[in-house]
Amino acid sequence: MIRLYTENDFEKMRDAAEILCQTHLAIKKVIRAGLTTKQLDEFANKFIVDHKGAIPAQLGYGGFPYTLCISVNDEICHGFPNDYVLKEGDLVSIDNVIEYNGGLADSCWSYAIGELSDRDQKLMDVTLEALNRAIDQAKVGNRIGDIGHCIEEYAESENDFSVIRDFIGHGIGKEMHEDPQVPHYGKAHHGPRIQAGMVFTIEPMIASGNWPMKLDDNGWVARTQDGSTCAQFEHQLIIHEAGPEVITDQNKYSLNEDDLKFIESYRF
Template sequence: MIELKSARDREKMRRAGRVVGEVLAELRAAVKPGITTRELDHVADRGIKARGGIPVFKGYHGYPASVCVSVNDQVVHGIPGPRLLKPGDLVSIDLGATVDGFVGDAAFSTFVGEPPDERAAELVRVTEEALYRGIEQARVGQRLGDISAAVQQHVESHGFSVVRDFVGHGVGRQMHEEPQVPNYGTAGRGLLLKPGLAIAIEPMVNLGGYAVDVGDDGWTVTTRDHSLSAHFEHTIFIDDDGPEILTAIS
């Protein structure tokens, strides 16, 4: 069941998105050599609560933290802990918050200091570009496959691969709603996009192959070939004026 959101819902989602964007900006500034991923979780938890939000990840199917921090070959759902970040690490941070009953969800990838090489830097750049290629297709009258195809084509044109096992999703009163939003697909196919549809588009892109594995903790997803992975995400709202990014990072 796909729920189209009202103008009032949209305003509440804007507030949730603003909280997520502001806290992600704090997390980006905190990513430095020597910080632990658990300390980043503390930044996220404090930041969300200080703005009147609820960390939506914490307790979700038993997830133990307020943020996901995935490093190097970890794709998504990395659990914060004692791991120290080192220069050259590729860090992907995914954050969700509930405010006034609605959810904002977004993610970004960044390096600790300078990237280790040009190909790693290109991976992050192309993944973020692919997100915006997908957002550009999120317009009334387009099809869901137009978003998926735009992401996939941009990623694969640069020789990277799109993760198949995890996808974007609808978002609203719950973090994960219908429809699913794959990062691969065929233009002109799938759900017709209508005003009031709110979705999270989130390319997960690997430097090597697209196969992934879930770790023994039941959460942390890694690339099967242990190549680097990057992840970007925004919550967007579609109306007749086009897509509005609700989780812009300040």
């Protein structure tokens, strides 16, 4: 069942999205070579819980034991923060979900540690552009398949990368994962019709090599079978008659004075 939401729901989602985006902006200020992914997770938890008074919704979800999913290089998604020390040339995708005052917001962003290889930099650029192109397809009257078709054509046919098939976008609202399912590949003009009031994510995961994946023994961390790098960017959209509203656009938000003091005083 695809739920349609109201302006009252949207306001709660926007409030959660502001905290989510401020968390990403804070991470952007501190992420660097020499930090462990576990240190980043601990920083984000304190920023969200102690500083913002929000709930890191991934923590405990289905048994997931961390605030952030931090996926490095060949990890596709659901990466476990651990003692891995970030180094120059790493490509890091950080997925964050916030619950605040009854609203949910979900966004993943990829970060370069220092200078990437030419192919990995292109991978990041193409993944973000694929997301932006897909957002343009998320309008009333189109179908969900138009979104995936747009991503697949751009990433694979035009740029020789591979769209991960095993993980997809999703509806979000009362729960973190709802209908509709939003694949990042597929046929145009197929799937559910997009309607005003829908809320869903588009979150392409794109590999520099082939798309088949494997799971680590922990049952969570997914990585490419061929060891190729993967990038991911994700936005949460509210569908209006006039077009999609990207509530997780970091450019809409900024860090306030208290946020900056928190970051400056934090000790890794």
